Amino acid sequence: MKLLEKTSRIYLLASLFIYLAVGIAFYWIITFMIYDEVESRLMVEKRDFETYIHSNNTWVNNSYFVENKIEVVPVVKIQDKTAFTDTLIYNRYEESMDPFRQLTFYTMIGGSPYRVTIRKSIVESYKLIEAISAAMITFLALLMIGMFVFQRSLSGKLWRPFYDSLAKIKDFDWTRNKKLELSASEISxxxxxxxxxxxxxxxxxxxxxxxxxxxxxxxxxxxxxxxxxxxxxxxxxxxxxxxxxxxxxxxxxxxxxxxxxxxxxxxxxxxxxxNQQFTEQEEMDLAALILLRLKDFEDIILHKNLTVKTEQTGKFIKIISPALADILVTNLLSNAIKHNYPDGQLTVTAGKDFFIISNTGNALKAAPDRLFERFKKESNGAESLGLGLAIVKQICDNYDLQIDYQHVDSLHSIRVFA
Amino acid sequence: MFPESEAIFGADQFLEMKVLVVEDEKGLAESIVEYLSREGFVCEVANTFWQADEKISLYQYDCTIVDLTLPDGDGFNIVQTLKKIAAATGIIIISARNTLEDKIKGLEIGSDDYMTKPFHLSELNARVKSLIRRRNFGGNNDMVWKEIRVQLPSRKVFVNEKDTVLSKKEYDLLLYFLSNIDVALTKEAIAEHLWGDHMDSSDSLDMVYSHIKNLRRKIIEKGGKDYIQSIYGIGYKFTAP
CATH class of the missing domain: 1.20.58 (Methane Monooxygenase Hydroxylase; Chain G, domain 1)
Structure with missing residues (x-):
């Protein structure tokens, strides 16, 4: 992930979180304030009602008005309870249920106990909340997008010298004599x-x-x-x-x-x-090269009376130092011939992005995975140095080529592939 | 043309040919000089860059053998100077540096051959002779030894004037022997001469043996004498029996 992308993501995530938190808090605060307002007004009306009852000691239910409705219901027993609740009342003009806040309390009117409910519509308040919320969401979102764009372009500008240096370091080749040159920046x-x-x-x-x-x-x-x-x-x-x-x-x-x-x-x-001292590189076809180099071994193949089979099905194109490509295939061929029986077989199969050299030979004494180590040699003969395959492995490592060894009975195969 | 019956090849053809050996390792220079002197060359030694520089500006040489790494200078500069003031001189570079770049550079600036240390003196000898032959006779002369005659341009071999068909390696082998008459050659030197140093295995020594057997047989078949003498444990020598 790029630095800019990473900071953008973190910024985006953090601001989204803050945005949500602020939104929820804002909503709760507004709701709380509106309820507080409505409830204090309901309390004022409760005092008005009590004053009215105190002076008149009677109440006539006039239930025609939808709002500011005061409902008085006779009850058996008076309860010492005052509570605010939410309720929905049917709006007969708009045919909808409107939200109301109601205050319920018990009182004595004319000597008998009544339950009094004072209601107040909060439909307007809800509309207010919606309007405020919508405005807030829009402004916060705009602010966030603005900040995001600003932060992005600022980071891009701030990190520019860093990316410039990075590109130059990437291009830098220590095997050449050219010195690394980096331009100065404002940031220390x-x-x-x-x-x-x-x-x-x-x-x-x-x-x-x-x-x-x-x-x-x-x-x-x-x-x-x-x-x-x-x-x-x-x-x-x-x-x-x-x-x-x-x-x-x-x-x-x-x-x-x-x-x-x-x-x-x-x-x-x-x-x-x-040390990667072979810096000169060319596009080479290893499949063609191995078949070409096989011809150099004609004499010894004839001498050992080996049966050679070759098959080329495609090209194995690789950008590699020509000298090392030569050493790679020559070492493998020489190895396959050296460890072959007289009258044995040698098969070279080359195709798209691979080649396989198979030869008959005695079973390995050492573990196959140690075959490519230095000084691991099969024969103790003075002629064998134990470096040939180590060199092959090193070349493969340098050029991201895979190499593996397999054997079936007395047939040994070394495969090199991209 | 030289009379056929005498040992005219080898020493005589290169008698009085002058060779300059530029090599800072005194022992090695001495070895080369002793070896080439046996073959009839007149050799001089320069152990430093400045000695070499002085010698090439004062005298004419048929061949100069130059080591690249000298204590007071670069062998490449000697090659360049030689090319400027004595273009007729054959130049063989001998160096421990065996990178392709050095070899290419050496040939580009005008050396005729490049040998990597350590080398066989017999190989150096063969290459010096081949170089002088190419330069002085345009490679057009015959190589003659007793009843054997080699026509160089056509790569034909005659034994007792009878056409003798040799394989490419047998021909190379014969030429190598003819360049090193009366010299004990190791099996390894012969194998390296025929196949280069990447063929270093016991198989190549067996191959040397079988090629020598065939060459010997072919010469005898045409009525030649057996000149190839085996030296136990070491190799072979091409010499009058």
Whole structure:
């Protein structure tokens, strides 16, 4: 939810609540005042009536008038009770029931007990209440809408620098050399925020740069001595009088150096992918790419006598670094071939937004979900580094690609999908 | 044309060819120089940017091997200077930087080849020779070793002047051997030469074995001698028996 929307909603909800509360309170106050007025007038009439009875000691019921009607009914016993009640009386001209407020009390007239009811119409008062209520509702609603619109436009204006900065921060790419630039605002909080963001961004750029330099320097510093070992071994094996033991040692040194070099390169590649150093991106069709790269493995497929089946049903378009796309498919293919039996099968199925590489091979010894972890390798052979699938996973993570592994008997399938 | 019977290929063709090695790691520079000198090249070393800069402005080289990361400068600048003042020189970059950007940049500014450290000296040797051959003879000369003759432009191989049909990999393998005569080559170096480094598995070593077997058979079938000698635990050597 957007900030503006959120504040608007809260404002709307709060004002609606207040609006209702004020409306109800107002209604009750007006009703109370009208009743109070009517009742005090009824009390005055009661005093008038009592004064009249006191002086005349008789009453003639004249029931013709609808309003200000005084009804005197004889009763058996006098009660010491005075009460106000609401009642409806039939209006014979308008043929409607009109609301009345009545005061009932008991008194002695000419020595016998009577119940006296004085009534007063409150139909006019009700009309008044309606009119006042309608006016109030209209004005309050207008006020509320006005406030709402004002608050909205004010918030929009106040938060503008914030949204400007936000858009700029979103566009900011710390892998590039361009510094983050934020415009100053009148509001000091936003300026403070901008300052903090600027500091953070330049720190990020700096850290990223030094990390990048470090990985590159580390690569160089390690690869150069390895190159020297390699070169010296190559020179050493040229000598004609090597004993079998010496040959064995030199072979081991050579393999260890090569292994270390490849480990170094693999870990560096992983670090670079993690640091998102592959910034150049293109729209690639991974389905076509995997079938293209399969051709590079022709020799080894022929050598292992693998039966290859391919099927392409659609395009797997992805915006990805071409170098990483290559590494992704090459690693998976190489993996499927390396762990295949001689005379085994290799199936590549590619279609819209997915590809599946299936190969025959020995059952996994490790848990399948740990397959994509670093240094989790199936064979203990010196050739296997245990980085290939970790690199694949890292590339998939970086580009929001899903990857899963399934196996049926001796058929292993790795599926990559968007 | 050289007489067929003698060992004229290898050292002789590149005799007195001058190579400059620009590499700050002294041991590595020394290794390269020793290895290439055996092949008949005359090598000089520059350990710093300024030494290299001085040498290329004073002397002519047939080939320059340049390391990109030097303590006092960038190897790319040497390549650019070379392109300006000595366009005939072949340039091979050797670098620990293996990013695509560096490789593309290296080739764009005019280097002929780019090798990532660590590399095999036999591979470097083969590439230097191939580069000089391309530059000096336009790739049009034949490679001749005893009874084997390789017609480079048409990729044809003759043993005792009999046409010998080789597969693409067998041809590449033969060329690699012919560029490294009398040199012990590791199985890994051969595999990397044939398939690049992404094929690093025990399978590729088996494949090397089967390709060598086939190449050997095809040469012998046409009446050639068996020049491919196995070295236990290490690899192979192409040499006169």
């Amino acid at each position: 909080e936003f300026n403070e925020l901008n300052e903090v963001m600027l500091k953070m961004s330049s720190k990020m750029q700096h850290d990223y740069k030094s990390l990048r330099e470090f990985t590159e320097n580390a690569s160089h510093e390690i690869q150069t001595p390895l190159a020297l070992i390699n070169a010296r071994v190559e020179q050493f094996i040229q000598s004609k009088d090597l004993s079998e033991g010496q040959t064995h040692w030199i072979e081991e040194i050579y393999h260890a150096a090569r292994r270390m070099s490849r480990l170094n390169q693999g870990l560096l590649l992983l670090a670079k992918i993690e």
